[in-house]
Amino acid sequence: MKRIVAVILMLVFMSQLVPPGFALGEQPEISSPEEAIQFANQYMNDYMNYKGTYFHMTSKKGKPLNKELALKGNSAFNDLPIFVYGDARAGAIEGTKYGNDKRVEDSNNELRAIGFSYTDEPYPNPKFHIDNVTYVRRWIKHPWILPSKESKQLKKELLPDDSRDKHTTQWLDYTPNQDSSSYSVMNQWVTDRTFTPTKVQDMTGDPKFFNKNIEGLPKVLMDNPQDYVYMIQPPTYYSWGVGIAFYYYGGTGSDNMEKPNNYLYYQYFRYKPFSLLADDLMARFEKLPTSATAGEPVSVAVTVNSTFKENQKTDYKWSIKAKDGSPLEVVYSGHSSKENGEITIPGKEKGKGEVVLQASFTMPESDVSVAFSVNDKKKPAELSFGNNKLNSSPDAIKLMKPTPPNKKQYDLDYNVLSKKAEFGLNKGQGSSAALMLPRGYWSSNATGSFSVTNRVPDLFRDFQVQNNPPVNDSANPVVRKPMIQLTLKRPDFGDHPANNQWLEWANPYAPKSRTGQITFNGEISRDYKWTETICSTYTDEEGEEHTTCHDYTHSGSTSGSFVPGADELTARAFIYNGMDKVPEPQMDNKVVPNSTTAAKKQLWWKNEPYPYKVVRWMAHEDASGQLYDWTQVNGKHEREFTHQAKGEIAWKVNTSIKQAYQQSREAARKKKSVKSRYDHAVFATDKELQKHAYPIKSGYYFNPEGKYTLRVETTTYKQSESPTKDHQELVEALVRSFNYETNLVYINQAGQAVNLNGEVLSKRGSSIPIAKAGQLNHNKTSGVNGLKLLHIEKKSDLKSKEIPYTHTSTGVMHAFWKMVLEGYAESSTQGKMDNFKYREYVKAGQKKIYELTEVTEVTFELNPSHQKLYTHANMPNGEYDVKTTIGDINLATSTHAYKSLGKIQGVDIRDENTIKVTVVGSMYDDLNN
Known part of the structure; x- marks a missing residue:
């Protein structure tokens, strides 16, 4: 009897020879x-x-x-x-x-x-070499x-x-x-x-x-x-x-x-x-997304491999459909730009033994299924045709709807260089991926990964994802709840004060903002197994049917995606880098009183400014909001130290002209004949001459007399403890304002008629000298016969006191510094500290500032040794002047800060220091009498 064999396929599933992902x-x-x-x-x-x-x-x-x-x-x-x-x-x-x-x-x-x-x-x-086996x-x-x-x-x-x-x-x-x-x-x-x-x-x-x-x-x-x-x-x-x-x-x-x-x-x-091994054609998905969002470009790639030595010409066919029936515009590329047709696959001796076919489309509002087959006509013959067909169903390309972005906001305060942030992804909920078992039973854990991507790496620095191990889970669904750690850095907002790069930001109350996303997605796969039973039935020679069945275990893999989404972070940097100029302290610029009646005058002017570099202190902020690693940062603007400078000028008449001649004048009025009573001058004792204030006869001595003192005190601010030119030149100007003058005619050792300065006088006729005034001052201290008649003596004292500054918040900052730095009540800028956390300190390593108080006392003494100066016997009768004056000084031409004071008036001391000497007759009249 003819044997008939029937094969009944109870369950058939042909899987790819090699899973996707291996070429x-x-x-x-x-x-x-x-x-x-x-x-x-x-x-x-x-x-x-x-x-x-x-x-x-x-x-x-x-x-x-x-x-x-x-x-x-x-x-x-x-x-x-x-x-x-x-x-x-x-x-x-x-x-x-x-x-x-x-x-x-x-x-x-x-x-x-x-x-x-x-x-x-x-x-x-x-x-x-192994010996032949026999x-x-x-x-x-x-x-x-x-x-x-x-x-x-x-x-x-x-x-x-x-x-x-x-x-x-x-x-x-x-x-x-x-x-x-x-x-x-x-x-x-x-x-x-x-x-x-x-x-x-x-x-x-x-x-x-x-x-x-x-x-x-x-x-x-x-x-x-x-x-x-x-x-x-x-x-x-x-x-x-x-x-x-x-x-x-x-x-x-x-x-x-x-x-x-x-x-x-x-x-x-x-x-x-x-x-x-043996010749075969094998199709596999080179690239097959499991999910995509609507409107997203999708690309699918299929690789057909050949183990034939020679080139093989065969057929192929794509079938890409939207589940809801909506039309798809698919662009085919790679080794062929057609949906189906014939293709030549290179043999391994001719090339790499493969072709790659691609299909691209825009994801619709629907799932998409992708099918592909090669060598449906079974030409050439292969070892197996079971690996020639591909179909993405039931794991078709899924339409994935992302979760709405979770929005968060972080601020860098004005004094913060960087801020660490730590938070749970997606409000701490993370994401999950579920798998459906296509058939049979799970044969492995789910494996894969959950990806968290920093989309703005130039904003979210030091980006780390914690608690996100690779997937190797038996649970379904698979859940991942990562913790995100990142750092926001001020330079990423264009403001880098630590590197001397300061952003010009118009409104410090409005922060500069940047927004970025941290996206998440992922894919997992899991192996499963199922059993197919294949039975064979045949009839033996006696006509009896026999059926034998065998179970064959097969394996496969399915995949799924985590629900995608994003955390949207807005980072704001508050920016303030100081004002161009700090308001100047209110300072006086005056002389009080600036009149000739005041022997003592107070001077007030603005000290010359000194530029200084400043720093501020900024910190880093940890994830709990604590500040740490305080850092000294250069300030954008230099500041000028200045302060109220001041001075005092005090003139004093110790011995006036009138006081100097009082004893001699009284002795003459009383007709005293005691020589010692005529210490500085010989006044006439004639009764008829007593009507004159200061009568003398020519030929007797008349000494220049008087004593005056000047006290000058200044307080200035300098970068040195040395005596200042400001003080020295002010003193010199005041010394130059002192002057003693008379036009009496004196006689020198040669018998010549001279003025006070020893200058020989011209004559009227053969013997009458013509009077000419002479002066004693800082330029002319010598007179008749070269005698030093004006002694000017100076005594100076200097006291210095440092005006301390600091570059730290815990150091000593003098109130005078606070008046010129930003961020202090003393400079009316405390609001910058309160509102913008901005306060300046003086950068270390710069010159110190000292408050210098200088006092100079000057003594002007006329003829301190009281040497007798004789008048010329031929001095004509008449009135002669003797006076001491203190004149104005003009500081406007000075190079120092007090030049703003302009002219300082002198002191009117005429009442006691101006006399008129009346010459009536000569000493020869007394000799003849």
């Missing part, structure tokens, strides 16, 4: 060993469902990776990566540790091994199952490569660390059991997953090599793997089939990278 078939531009390791681990995660990171830069025992082989292998390995660790010779020596064959090198000097595997077993060298090999099943200290014997199944050989079992004894011991040799290699068939099935769903990769299998092992080859290191898409199988034999003679298992040996097997 199968594309040999990447691997530029470092680290990238090679990364690609291998990624492939194991995506394709083999291996959890965690397998390969590292060092072996389990710390041997370093051979970076050259990890990058490009060698010609024996098709120039593809090999992950070998440690020293090659050490690996070769380790490979002979317990075996009979102790060769480290072959006759061609090729080492037995090229190093160690990741699990520290020797890694075989394919160039090492004997029967009895392959040991499950070599990773060995006797132990507790169970010292284990019966092992054997598979001879000749069906006539009857040696199918062998007891294996527990004999550790013994040379030529079967147990020791096998135990040396079987150090890790990560890739036994059971574990491979757990990971991939197929215990034979790696069988197609094994090179050079003997025929007897081809059906179930996974039971006999212990996989030391797995292959990945680009890197090689390696395994080992053990066998017994009875010798090398022709009778070895009959002999018992006297010898144990092993054989290495290489596992090809998946990139070197």
Whole structure:
């Protein structure tokens, strides 16, 4: 009877050969060993469902990776990566540790091994020559199952490569660390059991997953090599793997089939990278967003990989639809700009063995499904057509509606350089992502990440996201509530006083604002498994139907997105960098009283200004609002120290002219003949001459007499403690205002008629001298016969007092400084401190200011030794003047600050210091009488 076989497919699901995210078939531009390791681990995660990171830069025992082989292998390995660790010779020596064959090198000097595997077993060298096998090999099943200290014997199944050989079992004894011991040799290699068939099935769903990769299998092992080859290191898409199988034999003679298992040996097997396997076309989503907001540009990319050597021409088709039926304008690009048609996929010998097709559109107000297929016509024939179709459903591109922005505001106060902020994202609620189980059961935790992005990195500085670990959760939905830490810095508002860059900001009450967003989104994925049952029904020769069913476990992955959103932060900086000029203190500029009747005068003027650099103090603010790290910052404007300068001028007549001659005048009036009574002048005693105030006869002495003092006191502010020119020149000006004058005619030692200054007088006729006034003052202190008749003596005293300033808020700042700095009540700018937290201090290292009080006393004394000056006997009769005056001084021509005072009037001392001397007759009249 004709056999009829019907296959009933109860549940079929064809998944992609390689999950999205791994570029199968594309040999990447691997530029470092680290990238090679990364690609291998990624492939194991995506394709083999291996959890965690397998390969590292060092072996389990710390041997370093051979970076050259990890990058490009060698010609024996098709120039593809090999992950070998440690020293090659050490690996070769380790490979002979317990075996009979102790060769480290072959006759061609090729080492037995090229190093160690990741699990520290020797890694075989394919160039090492092994003798041709001429004997029967009895392959040991499950070599990773060995006797132990507790169970010292284990019966092992054997598979001879000749069906006539009857040696199918062998007891294996527990004999550790013994040379030529079967147990020791096998135990040396079987150090890790990560890739036994059971574990491979757990990971991939197929215990034979790696069988197609094994090179050079003997025929007897081809059906179930996974039971006999212990996989030391797995292959990945680009890197090689390696395994080992053990066998017994009875010798090398022709009778070895009959002999018992006297010898144990092993054989290495290489596992090809998946990139070197059978021809296939594979489609995968290179780029498939799980969600997008309406109006957002969306780009989908599909990569079709080929393992054919030659170019293959085949068909393809896109199907992109909005769920609500709204039309979509899709732009196709990449290797083809059409929605469907034919395309040539390069072979691996012609190029990279792939094409990339792209589709772009604007996200509508609806979910979008994306489907793609290649080689629907099944030309060329492939190993499998199950990986030629893609469909985003049920995980179509979801329309995601972001949460409204959460708005926050932070302020940098006037005196704050930077402010730290810390807050919970989205009002502390964070975001969540939910996954729907498409079928079956979850087979892993959800993995992925929740991304928080600083959209204005030039505003939100030192940006950190805390409490946001990578997703590896079993919970559904997955929730993330990150804490955000950032710093707002004043320079980002254009104001950088710490770097001498001050922003001109018109209105200090209105802050400068900047707004930025911190956006968040993320995606997670989770693996699941389901079982399909495939049943076969056939009718035997007797007409009886038989049905057999097998369960096949498959795996898949689904993904979802966190609800996107944003925190919108407004940062405000309050800015004030000081006023151009601080209001000047009110200062007097006057002389009181400025009249000739005042012997004492008070002077008030503005001291000359001295420029000074100033500083302010600014701080940083932590997240709790506390200020710390107070920093000295240069002020934008220089300030001028000035203050009220003052002075006092006091004239005093100690001995007036009238007082000087009073005794002599009284003696003459009383006709006293005692010579000592005529101390300074000889006045006439004639009764008829007493009607004159000061009568004399020519030829007698008449001495210049009088004593005066001047006291000058000034208070000024200087950067030195030395006597000031201001004071000195004021004193000199006042000294120049003093003058003594008379036009009496004197006689010198030569008998000549001279004036007070000793100047020879002209005559009227032959003997009558013509009077001419002479003066005694600061320029003319000598007179008749060169005698010094005016003595000017000065005594000065200086007292200094520092006017202290400080650059710190805790130092001593004199009130005079506060009058010229901003931010103090003394300068009427306390409001700048109260409103804008702005107060100035004097920058350290500048000159000090001193208050200098200088006092000078000047004594003017006429003829202090009272030397007698005789008048000329021929001095004509008449009235002669004798007077002392104190004149005006004009400070307007001075270079000092008190020049603003202008003219200071002198002192009228005429009453006591002006006399008229009447000359009547001469001394010869008295002699004749």
